Amino acid sequence: MTSFTLDWAFLLQACCIHVTKVRDICYLMHRPVPPPDPENLHGVSILKPLTGVDPNLYKNLETFFNQKYPAYELLFSVQDENDPAIMVVQSLIQKYPKVDAKLFIAGLRYVGPNGKINNMVRGYEAAKYDWIVISDSGIYMRPDTLLDMVSYMKADVGLVLQMPYTAHRKYGFASVYEQVYFGTFQARNSLGANAIGINCSTGMSCLFRKELLENVGGLQAFAKYLAEDFFICKEIVKQKYKTVLCSQPAMQNSGNCTVEHFHKRLIRWSQLRGAMLPHLIILEPISECMLMGVLISWALDFLFNVSPMTVFLLHTLMWFLSDYCLLRIVENGPLPFSKFEFFVAWITRESLAFWLSLRSHKNNEVHTDTGLTAVPPRLMTVPGPIPGLGHEGLS
Numbered sequence: 001m002t003s004f005t006l007d008w009a010f011l012l013q014a015c016c017i018h019v020t021k022v023r024d025i026c027y028l029m030h031r032p033v034p035p036p037d038p039e040n041l042h043g044v045s046i047l048k049p050l051t052g053v054d055p056n057l058y059k060n061l062e063t064f065f066n067q068k069y070p071a072y073e074l075l076f077s078v079q080d081e082n083d084p085a086i087m088v089v090q091s092l093i094q095k096y097p098k099v100d101a102k103l104f105i106a107g108l109r110y111v112g113p114n115g116k117i118n119n120m121v122r123g124y125e126a127a128k129y130d131w132i133v134i135s136d137s138g139i140y141m142r143p144d145t146l147l148d149m150v151s152y153m154k155a156d157v158g159l160v161l162q163m164p165y166t167a168h169r170k171y172g173f174a175s176v177y178e179q180v181y182f183g184t185f186q187a188r189n190s191l192g193a194n195a196i197g198i199n200c201s202t203g204m205s206c207l208f209r210k211e212l213l214e215n216v217g218g219l220q221a222f223a224k225y226l227a228e229d230f231f232i233c234k235e236i237v238k239q240k241y242k243t244v245l246c247s248q249p250a251m252q253n254s255g256n257c258t259v260e261h262f263h264k265r266l267i268r269w270s271q272l273r274g275a276m277l278p279h280l281i282i283l284e285p286i287s288e289c290m291l292m293g294v295l296i297s298w299a300l301d302f303l304f305n306v307s308p309m310t311v312f313l314l315h316t317l318m319w320f321l322s323d324y325c326l327l328r329i330v331e332n333g334p335l336p337f338s339k340f341e342f343f344v345a346w347i348t349r350e351s352l353a354f355w356l357s358l359r360s361h362k363n364n365e366v367h368t369d370t371g372l373t374a375v376p377p378r379l380m381t382v383p384g385p386i387p388g389l390g391h392e393g394l395s
Contacts (some may be wrong), residue, residue, distance in 0.1 A: 009214050025290060032247040035151040042153075044207070045127035048121040049086040050078050050137050051275050054255030055171075060089050063141040065096040072146060074101040075123035079115070086139075089310045094326035102126070112223020124219040130211060136204045138254035149207045158212050158241025159233055162205040163190045165249035168336040169259040174343065176337050178346040182252075183327035185353075194245050201243065203229025203317050212236050227272050249330065263356060270360035281361070288353045289319045320346060368385035 010299050015265065035041075046064060050057075064074055076089045077176045093101050104122040124132065131153065133146070145162075165182045169175040193200035206229070213219055218233050220226040221354035233243055281286045285291050293315040324345060328335060335342060 005335050013181060032148050033151050034207075035147050038070060041070055041147075041150060042128035042131045043073075044069070044131045044133055044150065045073050045123075045129040045210075046133040046135055046146075047120045047123045047127070048076045048135055048137065049072060049123075050076060050089070051080075051083065051119070052072065053084045053088060054138075056140075056253050056255035057085065057137060058092070060138060060140045060253050061088065061092055064135070065092055065099045065101070066143055067141065067146045068143045069146045069150070071129070072100070073128060074099065075104065075127060076330055077104040077119050079105070079119050088217055109222035112221045113229055114225060117219060117228055118225035121223070128208065130209065131207060132210050132213075133176070133205070133207045134203065136252075138252050139205050140251040140253035142248065142251075145248050149246045149300045151248045152244050153207060153209075156242055158236040158239065158245055159201070159243040160207040160211050161194075161201055162243050162248060162250035163330075164202050164204060165251060166332060167253040168253040169253065169257055173341075174257045174259045174262065174302065176341050177345045177348060178252075178257065178261060179337075180323075180327065180342060181266075182249075183260075183330040184323040184346070185349070187326055187330050189358060190245065194243075199230055199233045199237070200245075201229045201233035202250075203227075203232075204252070205244050208232065208236060212239055212241065222367050227276060230272075230276055263352075266356050266380075267360045270357055274361065285354055285357050287315060289350045291354055293319075 025090070048061070048064065061076075062087075062096045076085075078085055078089075086105070089103050090099075093099075093103070102123075103125070109122060112120055120134070131150070133149070135141075149162070150159050164180045164186055166175070168179060190200050190202075192198075213221070213232065222231055225231045234357070237243060270284075273284070286295065296315055297312040300306040300311050301308040320343075324342065327342070
């Protein structure tokens with residue numbers, strides 16, 4: 001009976017996983033809740049840690065100067081006084097003199113091993129509002145995004161997250177590949193985790209109550225962690241506050257977009273997930289389309305002598321069509337690329353998922369975007385400086 005139940009569990013999971021996620025995303029995405037009355041809107045301080053520039057940095061930062069929100073401030077921070085991002089920020093401050101914006105040069109300010117926290121801490125301490133947004137440099141915001149995030153900050157909510165997604169960029173296959181990943185696999189994971197109360201914080205764009213961090217020592221208390229976003233969420237939940245997703249996704253719009261660069265990000269994330277939630281080392285691979293299809297095909301062949309190839313192809317077709325529908329909903333309209341491009345990107349992602357998972361467990365070191373070795377991921381409290389972690393940490 002145990003073997004029979006396990007075999008059918010794989011089949012049931014394959015049939016239900018997309019139905020529930022499509023239902024959840026139809027309910028949540030692009031359906032904002034009514035905003036508070038203008039007189040009840042809280043002021044918001046937006047922390048923007050920066051390191052270096054890319055071709056889209058000016059465009060991305062400019063969207064924060066054009067938020068349709070009555071009271072907010074922009075707190076930019078860099079670690080090096082020679083950072084070229086300084087000129088970008090200064091030009092935008094001059095272009096929009098009516099926007100409350102400040103630039104902090106962190107210099108050698110050190111509060112812990114996490115370089116992203118070191119970069120943000122001066123801006124955090126100078127924030128004049130008690131609601132804080134942390135937003136990575138590669139995020140592009142629609143004019144009403146801040147209002148959408150604030151609308152979800154109810155009395156029992158301590159942390160509002162944006163589901164990671166990407167803006168469409170004309171960088172060929174790499175940009176399509178990345179968009180398909182975030183609109184399918186990442187969307188399922190974020191929605192599923194949020195629905196059952198699992199910590200799904202990514203840290204690239206989030207809104208939280210400053211007082212909740214002050215209760216545990218402020219932002220600098222999380223500088224000892226490699227994955228500060230995970231532990232910020234964990235501490236907020238400990239204080240009996242909810243974490244929720246808002247209706248608009250976080251639109252990543254980095255000017256650096258290659259397949260190899262994206263694979264390195266996926267490997268880092270897999271290493272961190274395995275370090276913080278070790279059971280995912282087993283559960284995550286078997287939740288992927290291809291491996292699950294193999295297991296289901298074997299189970300039905302063993303139980304009922306059904307053609308395994310037929311089952312595998314039908315399973316893959318169902319998964320493919322469901323992912324296409326899911327991505328259309330996340331995109332909130334027609335896809336900005338052809339169905340053939342979607343098929344190639346989808347089959348590439350699904351085929352490489354298990355291989356990338358194996359690569360992430362090949363060693364116990366996390367590598368940053370600069371190529372420098374950081375720390376063993378299983379040590380969440382790290383003993384020394386992490387080189388190369390600036391504006392986006394390990395994202």
